Amino acid sequence: MGLRWYNFALWAAFIGGMFLLPEFVSKGTLRTIIFANFLAIFAISWDVLSGRTGYISFGHPFLIGIGAYTTAILSKRFDLPLEYSIPIAVIVTMIAGFIVFLPALRLKGSYFALVTLAFMELMYQLVQVFRPDLTGGTRGISGIQTLTRGAANGYYMSLSLMLAVALSMWLLMRTRVGTALSAIGMNEESVSGSGLNTTKLKLFAFLTSAFVAGLGGAFYVHYLGSIAPRALFDINFLFTIIVAALIGGSSTIVGPMIGAFFLTFLLEYLRPYLPGAERYFIYGGIALLLYMYQPKGMYEIFMQGWAKLRSGRAA
Amino acid sequence: MMQIIVQGLLLSGLYALIAVGFTLIFSVGRILNLAYGAYLMIGGYVYFYISQQLGLPVLAGVLLAAVVGCAAGLLKYQLLVRPLKGDHVAIEISTLILAVVLQAGIVLLFGDSAKVLLPIVPGVTQVAGASVTYNILAASIASWVILISLYLFIRKTHLGRAMQAVSMDKKGAAISGVNADRVNMITWGISGTLGAVAGVFFASYTQLSPSMWVAPLIIAVAVVIVGGIGSIIGTLIVAHIIGFMEIITVAVIAPELRGVFTMLLIIGVLVIRPQGLFGREEI
Numbered sequence: 282m283g284l285r286w287y288n289f290a291l292w293a294a295f296i297g298g299m300f301l302l303p304e305f306v307s308k309g310t311l312r313t314i315i316f317a318n319f320l321a322i323f324a325i326s327w328d329v330l331s332g333r334t335g336y337i338s339f340g341h342p343f344l345i346g347i348g349a350y351t352t353a354i355l356s357k358r359f360d361l362p363l364e365y366s367i368p369i370a371v372i373v374t375m376i377a378g379f380i381v382f383l384p385a386l387r388l389k390g391s392y393f394a395l396v397t398l399a400f401m402e403l404m405y406q407l408v409q410v411f412r413p414d415l416t417g418g419t420r421g422i423s424g425i426q427t428l429t430r431g432a433a434n435g436y437y438m439s440l441s442l443m444l445a446v447a448l449s450m451w452l453l454m455r456t457r458v459g460t461a462l463s464a465i466g467m468n469e470e471s472v473s474g475s476g477l478n479t480t481k482l483k484l485f486a487f488l489t490s491a492f493v494a495g496l497g498g499a500f501y502v503h504y505l506g507s508i509a510p511r512a513l514f515d516i517n518f519l520f521t522i523i524v525a526a527l528i529g530g531s532s533t534i535v536g537p538m539i540g541a542f543f544l545t546f547l548l549e550y551l552r553p554y555l556p557g558a559e560r561y562f563i564y565g566g567i568a569l570l571l572y573m574y575q576p577k578g579m580y581e582i583f584m585q586g587w588a589k590l591r592s593g594r595a596a
Numbered sequence: 597m598m599q600i601i602v603q604g605l606l607l608s609g610l611y612a613l614i615a616v617g618f619t620l621i622f623s624v625g626r627i628l629n630l631a632y633g634a635y636l637m638i639g640g641y642v643y644f645y646i647s648q649q650l651g652l653p654v655l656a657g658v659l660l661a662a663v664v665g666c667a668a669g670l671l672k673y674q675l676l677v678r679p680l681k682g683d684h685v686a687i688e689i690s691t692l693i694l695a696v697v698l699q700a701g702i703v704l705l706f707g708d709s710a711k712v713l714l715p716i717v718p719g720v721t722q723v724a725g726a727s728v729t730y731n732i733l734a735a736s737i738a739s740w741v742i743l744i745s746l747y748l749f750i751r752k753t754h755l756g757r758a759m760q761a762v763s764m765d766k767k768g769a770a771i772s773g774v775n776a777d778r779v780n781m782i783t784w785g786i787s788g789t790l791g792a793v794a795g796v797f798f799a800s801y802t803q804l805s806p807s808m809w810v811a812p813l814i815i816a817v818a819v820v821i822v823g824g825i826g827s828i829i830g831t832l833i834v835a836h837i838i839g840f841m842e843i844i845t846v847a848v849i850a851p852e853l854r855g856v857f858t859m860l861l862i863i864g865v866l867v868i869r870p871q872g873l874f875g876r877e878e879i
Binding site: 335337339383388391392394395396398399400402403406407409410516517520523524527555559560561562564565566568569572573576 | 626628676679680683684685686688689690692693694695696697699700701703704810814817818821850852853855856859860862863866867
């Protein structure tokens with residue numbers, strides 16, 4: 282990937298514009314963007330694992346939920362300050378990711394997807410009955426300490442977090458490890474044939490993914506101030522994360538971000554016409570068509586269009 | 597004690613019916629159809645519309661549900677599975693998206709709230725001291741009839757053997773003159789039909805709601821994983837293991853935990869014996 286000065290200039294302009302945004306747009310739009318920022322974090326986390334290595338995880342809500350619940354319980358029930366509860370939540374999420382990883386050692390393809398789905402469903406059922414005094418049972422926990430007040434501050438926080446995650450993942454994926462992870466997605470046998478330890482690489486992808494998911498989940502719950510099991514361990518939530526990563530463009534960093542913003546705004550613009558769950562009909566329909574048309578996502582469509590435009594100009 | 601056995605047997609019959617359509621696709625096409633639960637939802641709602649909103653006879657409702665389910669299966673094969681040419685990851689993801697789309701479609705047509713289905717066969721009887729509704733009894737009997745005829749179909753007829761051949765080795769089957777594409781399509785049709793019929797009974801056992809597709813999908817997944825691919829007998833046995841486990845959990849421990857042991861069973865079996873308890877030695 283050749284990087285020119287104008288790539289950096291464009292990114293700098295874009296990020297600067299994002300930071301100036303609260304001056305211009307309404308609070309409602311800001312809240313939408315905040316949600317898109319968090320969705321982008323989750324989608325990047327999913328993509329680091331599934332988009333790169335081809336091991337499809339249906340259990341990301343499980344990881345996000347562990348991060349969110351850990352910090353919510355620690356800060357609300359044990360009055361632990363957030364400086365401690367969030368790092369602990371991230372570590373607990375990584376441990377959970379390691380536990381999910383153990384069966385993955387032996388499983389491939391569909392079976393792996395199924396075991397992660399089972400973990401998510403297990404968590405959903407356990408959270409409601411296991412120690413309801415801690416988890417709040419079916420109703421969840423509310424009145425959790427929030428990190429920021431007001432839409433603008435929440436926006437700055439979520440934007441910085443997303444950019445930090447995106448930048449570090451981008452840097453990580455440019456290293457040899459990142460290349461090896463993508464190679465696993467293409468052909469795992471040939472990677473292990475090249476003398477690389479694929480188990481270690483997969484473990485690394487898992488832990489990175491769990492780290493980002495836990496971080497995102499923890500900050501998300503301290504932005505929302507409440508948490509409920511059905512909102513988290515839900516197939517619709519899982520669907521939104523996966524679709525954001527895929528229709529944006531998997532195996533890229535920008536892709537999941539594009540996907541997250543596209544989906545969040547699409548959902549928001551549909552709200553006046555279809556207030557309830559019917560929105561997913563159009564939303565899912567568009568996602569399905571886009572995915573069938575170009576499984577590599579919108580990033581690829583843009584790139585092809587750009588390439589056509591340039592060759593047209595050169596000719 | 598008697599009550600647990602009777603209830604367990606009846607529930608397991610229903611679960612076997614739910615799982616068998618999913619097993620069929622997974623064995624023949626090696627495809628994880630995550631929209632399988634949507635067949636049950638479609639079947640349940642078609643039955644609800646025909647027999648409860650239009651007031652037509654019960655049998656017409658069940659038959660139409662089966663027809664619509666079959667059509668849904670065929671359409672899904674033609675429009676989704678064939679264009680994606682056996683790319684497993686793509687099929688899994690697109691069927692998941694499709695399931696969410698169908699769920700939203702149901703909300704659009706019938707609204708968000710859950711609906712109670714009148715029992716298909718009304719009445720209650722006593723079996724060995726346990727009160728049993730005719731409804732679940734009918735579901736269980738129908739399930740056994742369907743499972744036995746499916747077993748005979750796969751073992752005895754030419755088409756059934758062709759399905760077995762495709763499930764074992766697609767290339768080998770093609771060399772022996774089996775049109776694998778056609779067999780696959782028929783399997784999708786059968787799977788859709790079975791799913792829709794199971795949906796009618798499942799909906800009358802629980803209730804009709806737009807999110808009702810998740811629970812049967814999980815049951816089907818559990819049965820297939822624990823039973824292993826390519827085994828109807830395995831499906832039947834595991835459906836009974838899971839059915840009894842649930843009934844015992846509800847009766848002895850706590851009703852909220854009914855699904856927990858199923859999940860633990862899935863995870864445990866996948867870790868210890870990925871090919872399932874009764875499946876062939878391959879994954």
